[in-house]
Amino acid sequence: MSILATEIWENRFFNGQWAVAEKNYAVTEVATGDQLGVMGYAQPSDVEYSAQQAKVAQEKWWALSYQERAQIFENAIQVAIDHKADIIEWLIKESGSIVMKASFETDLAIQALKNAMILPSSVQGSVLPTQNGKLSLAKRLPLGVVGVISPFNFPLYLAIRAVAPALALGNAVVLKPDERTAVCSGFVIARIFELAGLPKGLLHVLPGGAEVGEALVNDPNIASIQFTGSTEVGRIIGAGAGRTLKKVSLELGGKNSLLILDDADIELASQNIAWGVFLHSGQICMTSGKILIHQSIFEKVKQRVVEKVQQLKMGNPMDPSVNIGPLINQRQCQRVEGLVQSAITAGAKLEVGGKANGVFFEPTVLSQVTQDNPIFEQEIFGPVAVLMPFATDEEAIALANMGDYGLSAGIITSNVSHGMQVAQSLKVGLLHINDQTVNDEILNPFGGFGASGNGTRIGGPANVDEFTQWQWMTIQAQAPNYPF
Known part of the structure; x- marks a missing residue:
């Protein structure tokens, strides 16, 4: 059976399992207008539920060994490779990508999984200088639950470039793909990780409208928002994230x-x-x-x-x-x-x-x-x-x-x-x-100046900064004697 067979996601979205939705949205082939299926359409209440479940799942995920987390990504890579032709076809039909672009984007997505597989075994912090007899450590810890809002244009890659490193670095993820490309950018990621054995509740895929994005930004269990899209919407998300003191990454438009x-x-x-x-x-x-x-x-x-x-x-x-x-x-x-x-x-x-x-x-x-x-x-x-x-x-x-x-x-x-x-x-x-402007090699820190972003970066060495936070810890053999 196809990795994206309609009966898997018909009238459903993914909240750790394929849940029946109260509302739905027609999935169409862009070039012909033909209906390809009907997917589940999430509501703000679904975001609240998923964020709660993801928070619980994240703590268990982080408690696993780095080898166990890396193994999930090794499995995911093989799933994506095995179903590459299916993924390409969905990108062509649902996003209107030409064959060359769809093939290239799928390869980028697989490479993003390969790069993420290395992250669980990467250096997790630094030993800092301090006085003799004292140990000073700066540790990298996951943020918790990361909210990802992805666009329609490079739908698979622009979603998985955030989802994969966020998971690999110990976070849970709630993904809101653009509803116009939710199968090839959201459900395909859910299926890849489901078949790879990702623990239940760690990844959620909730297609929906602006109200779902707003719920992600406002939810207290979401620690961070990674948004790719228009500058206009990015300003709204940035303002909302500021009110809830979330970490926010905005990758916006360009001229x-x-x-x-x-x-x-x-x-x-x-x-x-x-x-x-x-x-x-x-x-x-x-x-x-x-x-x-x-x-x-x-x-x-x-x-x-x-x-x-x-x-x-x-x-x-x-x-x-x-x-x-x-x-x-x-x-x-x-x-x-x-x-x-x-x-x-x-x-x-x-x-x-x-x-x-x-x-x-x-x-x-x-x-x-x-x-x-x-x-x-x-x-x-x-x-x-x-x-x-x-x-x-x-x-x-x-x-x-x-x-x-x-x-x-x-x-x-x-x-x-x-x-x-x-x-x-x-x-x-x-x-x-000596090249044109459309370039992304996955390992580069991607982002822009001015209205093209908020100074954050995603990709390569920037992923650790984007999806973890620092904790400073000191260790001494005995507590010091203070003068009062």
Whole structure:
């Protein structure tokens, strides 16, 4: 039987077991609109129950040996590998991912499990200097119950990159996946760990609306919130977490600049632009949102990008030859079309594309965009290339740094020294010389500046900081004699 067979989760969610829900939500294939099943839809009361159960389970989990916790992850890796094809198919259907992207995302998820498997046996703290005859220790301890709120665009990876290290470091997890992709990002994780033998009650998957996210933020048994999503919602979650004194990690939006310097190779530059803009139809927080091209090569690069766009195939992502799949829903398509039309009204020139058709939006190129055009600062989250010329490095840096976001930037150049000189002035958390802006290698501390986050990081060495807390402990053979 498939790891995600409908009869397992039909009208249910996962609270340590597959519980029947009071309400439900239709699961659909994005490209066709076909119904794939009906899942359970959680309510705030379900969050309260799960948080209580998770708190109890977490204490037992932390009491296990590190070998026992690591073994669960070894099992989970094998489960994911054995069911890789099933997972990929669900990512294609439910999130609209093209085959290449779905395969890559599944590999990332498996690698995240492999990296997490090492964490239970990693160094758990430090011995600190102190006076003779006294032992001073700084220990890493789990937070308790971690609430994870994940998005629809890279649904599996952006959920499991938090769930896996949080569990591995001794926490319990309550995951709220986006309801539009809850099977391929939530239920698949529940099934992987269920089949791997994770103790009951340690992981909960509760799809639901904003009220479920709000309940996570407000629940006293949730110690931390790890959120990936829009800046607008991130501000709300950050404010709520502040009221309840929760630790909070916000990985938010971006308007990322890709700088094409005057010494760049035209073909390489065009390839990087096409990949950075149009991968997953632009529905990535790291998408190259502003393409800044030196004026001496602007026309040549623009022409080559337009040619590439005209060769892209749009359609049902189940077809492996398709490059551009659907946006997550028709509402998002209409939003992107509105942004493009507003940009044209403000003076932008439409070079190619620009139209919505149901859930599909044509890959689009805009030129003659000025910094006072609304689309200059708006995060589009659609397949739209915004091309702008610049005359000097100083102008390119100024254009790249304009706006509230500071997530990712890329520089394409044939002179690495030139690229490094420009790079040192860019205010972003992720910076790539001779690559486009969409990059994540799992082991890197991921996060942005400004409105792209709250200064926290997730991934690689940052995971221990994100999902544990320090405890200072001293030990002496005998209590000291104090003067009073």
